[in-house]
Amino acid sequence: MKITSVEFIKSAREPSQYPKDSLPEVAFAGRSNVGKSSLINTLVNRKRLARTSTTPGRTQLINFFTVNDRVSFVDLPGYGYARVPRSVKKEWGPMVERYLKERKNLRLVILILDVRRDPSEGDLALVEWLRFYGIDSIFVLTKIDKISKSQVNLRHHKIGEHLGVSDDKLVCFSAKTGYGKGAIWKVIERIT
Numbered sequence: 001m002k003i004t005s006v007e008f009i010k011s012a013r014e015p016s017q018y019p020k021d022s023l024p025e026v027a028f029a030g031r032s033n034v035g036k037s038s039l040i041n042t043l044v045n046r047k048r049l050a051r052t053s054t055t056p057g058r059t060q061l062i063n064f065f066t067v068n069d070r071v072s073f074v075d076l077p078g079y080g081y082a083r084v085p086r087s088v089k090k091e092w093g094p095m096v097e098r099y100l101k102e103r104k105n106l107r108l109v110i111l112i113l114d115v116r117r118d119p120s121e122g123d124l125a126l127v128e129w130l131r132f133y134g135i136d137s138i139f140v141l142t143k144i145d146k147i148s149k150s151q152v153n154l155r156h157h158k159i160g161e162h163l164g165v166s167d168d169k170l171v172c173f174s175a176k177t178g179y180g181k182g183a184i185w186k187v188i189e190r191i192t
């Protein structure tokens with residue numbers, strides 16, 4: 001998709017604060033510091049739309065963006081960062097689950113994983129919710145520039161098995177090289 005406009009709409013904690021529009025929504029989820037902001041920025045060709053890594057784990061709100069007045073990107077709060085206060089951690093689960101459960105606009109969840117790491121507890125909790133609520137999803141294995149091609153292939157296979165998802169749901173990506181950007185847009189375009 002050729003990007004003509006990207007607009008930050010608002011931050012929200014609960015459904016009454018979500019935008020009132022009916023644009024199809026793609027939500028991005030992942031452990032803090034996994035590269036979620038970098039992925040969003042790469043997809044929309046912006047350097048600093050979604051804030052990259054200042055204090056990981058601090059974004060604890062749901063952030064809504066509109067792309068080309070045609071699709072909304074939703075940046076869900078990251079999880080699993082040790083230095084986040086307990087009160088904030090406790091809020092994460094209900095806030096995210098409620099969004100997944102109640103948001104009518106939601107069409108696709110993109111769960112981002114570090115290609116070098118095994119899925120965390122938070123990742124697995126999300127996978128459970130996605131299955132339970134029957135939400136369409138794909139999994140992006142990011143930071144592939146950090147390991148060799150043969151290692152990427154091994155990890156791709158291993159993570160697929162761990163999550164119990166088929167290969168076509170796992171997309172390799174690098175924010176550094178842009179690899180995988182086209183494949184992810186293809187999936188997004190299908191739902192817009």
Ligand SMILES: Nc1nc2c(ncn2[C@@H]2O[C@H](COP(=O)(O)OP(=O)(O)O)[C@@H](O)[C@H]2O)c(=O)[nH]1
Pocket residue numbers: 030031032033034035036037038039051052053054056057078142143144145146173174175176
């Ligand atoms: N080498 C490499 N570094 C990345 C990639 N994606 C993100 N990073 C780095 O990982 C750190 C966390 O990225 P960020 O996008 O802020 O993660 P977030 O907390 O999930 O939003 C930053 O230092 C990024 O520059 C990638 O594909 N390759």
Ligand SMILES: [Mg+2]
Pocket residue numbers: 036037038050051052053059
């Ligand atoms: Mg971020």
